[in-house]
Amino acid sequence: MTGRGSLIVLSGFSGVGKGTVLKRMMEKYDNYAYSVSATTRAPRVGEVDGKDYFFLTTEKFESMIREGAFLEYARYVDNYYGTPRKYVEDRLDEGKDVILEIEVNGAINIRKMAPEAVLIYMLPPSADTLKERLTGRGTERAEVVAGRLGKAAEEAENIGRYDYVIVNDDADACAERLHSLIQAQHLRVNQNLDFIKEIQSGLEKFEEK
Amino acid sequence: MTGRGSLIVLSGFSGVGKGTVLKRMMEKYDNYAYSVSATTRAPRVGEVDGKDYFFLTTEKFESMIREGAFLEYARYVDNYYGTPRKYVEDRLDEGKDVILEIEVNGAINIRKMAPEAVLIYMLPPSADTLKERLTGRGTERAEVVAGRLGKAAEEAENIGRYDYVIVNDDADACAERLHSLIQAQHLRVNQNLDFIKEIQSGLEKFEEK
Numbered sequence: 006m007t008g009r010g011s012l013i014v015l016s017g018f019s020g021v022g023k024g025t026v027l028k029r030m031m032e033k034y035d036n037y038a039y040s041v042s043a044t045t046r047a048p049r050v051g052e053v054d055g056k057d058y059f060f061l062t063t064e065k066f067e068s069m070i071r072e073g074a075f076l077e078y079a080r081y082v083d084n085y086y087g088t089p090r091k092y093v094e095d096r097l098d099e100g101k102d103v104i105l106e107i108e109v110n111g112a113i114n115i116r117k118m119a120p121e122a123v124l125i126y127m128l129p130p131s132a133d134t135l136k137e138r139l140t141g142r143g144t145e146r147a148e149v150v151a152g153r154l155g156k157a158a159e160e161a162e163n164i165g166r167y168d169y170v171i172v173n174d175d176a177d178a179c180a181e182r183l184h185s186l187i188q189a190q191h192l193r194v195n196q197n198l199d200f201i202k203e204i205q206s207g208l209e210k211f212e213e214k
Numbered sequence: 215m216t217g218r219g220s221l222i223v224l225s226g227f228s229g230v231g232k233g234t235v236l237k238r239m240m241e242k243y244d245n246y247a248y249s250v251s252a253t254t255r256a257p258r259v260g261e262v263d264g265k266d267y268f269f270l271t272t273e274k275f276e277s278m279i280r281e282g283a284f285l286e287y288a289r290y291v292d293n294y295y296g297t298p299r300k301y302v303e304d305r306l307d308e309g310k311d312v313i314l315e316i317e318v319n320g321a322i323n324i325r326k327m328a329p330e331a332v333l334i335y336m337l338p339p340s341a342d343t344l345k346e347r348l349t350g351r352g353t354e355r356a357e358v359v360a361g362r363l364g365k366a367a368e369e370a371e372n373i374g375r376y377d378y379v380i381v382n383d384d385a386d387a388c389a390e391r392l393h394s395l396i397q398a399q400h401l402r403v404n405q406n407l408d409f410i411k412e413i414q415s416g417l418e419k420f421e422e423k
Contacts, residue, residue: 132416207341
């Protein structure tokens, strides 16, 4: 029924497993496009330009702001983060569902810029599970884990601003549920106004005869 | 995550196949309860009390109105139609998703009484398909078909008041999509406030330690 794709914002605590779930979903279904954010912060070890982020100079980022090239952007501490508009719009026009994996403030900005966006928050089965997952990585010191949990507690206050929550109990099951949830968005009335109009005109034609 | 079921309103043009789709869905999945409406109109040939409608006297219906026993009711021409509240509330409390198959005015009343209700409109693949289905039954005279199509044209003006549209191209496929759509409603943030609060408290406890 629908031509255009849906704009999906996925957020969730650090360690909840967003990346794994998205990977499973996008490997299984080909109707998704992943929007890579841009930032002026320096790449961390292992991060790849154009995959993890587009790493831009501050000058370039600011000139893109002036051109209106970001769907949303924000400055945290000394760095900019933003969502390049063109990639998102082009994929939506192609009928792809575009996934933005961004944090709470970015999500709220997207809501303002694109009210039709669907905001989904991924949760762990429990707070204890999140702690176990963060600790279980084994690579982080106790202070780092504590810092992430503290940030999670702060972020949790904004979950009410999202449309949906999804629990990552098992990556495959969660990927399936996420896919179903996103596909259900195509049935929203405001995504199908052309089709509804077509049915209406068709019915009116019968009356004129 | 969710304890309580979702309240689902399904409407659609006469002849679109709501009954068949619901039957397929409810045969396959056992988490649904179908809410039978009450009316003061006389039963038609073949209609069964308690299955098609609860057939009530006007006196009984009006006494139930006074008791607040209807989730919504309306009077059309000389008859009352309404949704008995208790059955709906009890099934929702049991965690069942309750289906109300009602027409546009009833749906709008439900929206007022129960803002969390999900309103779904079932559409034919095209206006021509609807005409074919109505004609194809072969049992109706041309005037009756014309009357139904006229009523459909009127009803179509209110589709924008619904949350979702679903196309009945094939009863089994449509039943699957309807099921997915309803299950996705359990992920709505406002259906999961207790669970969200539980996660928030859990995270705050880590901070206090």
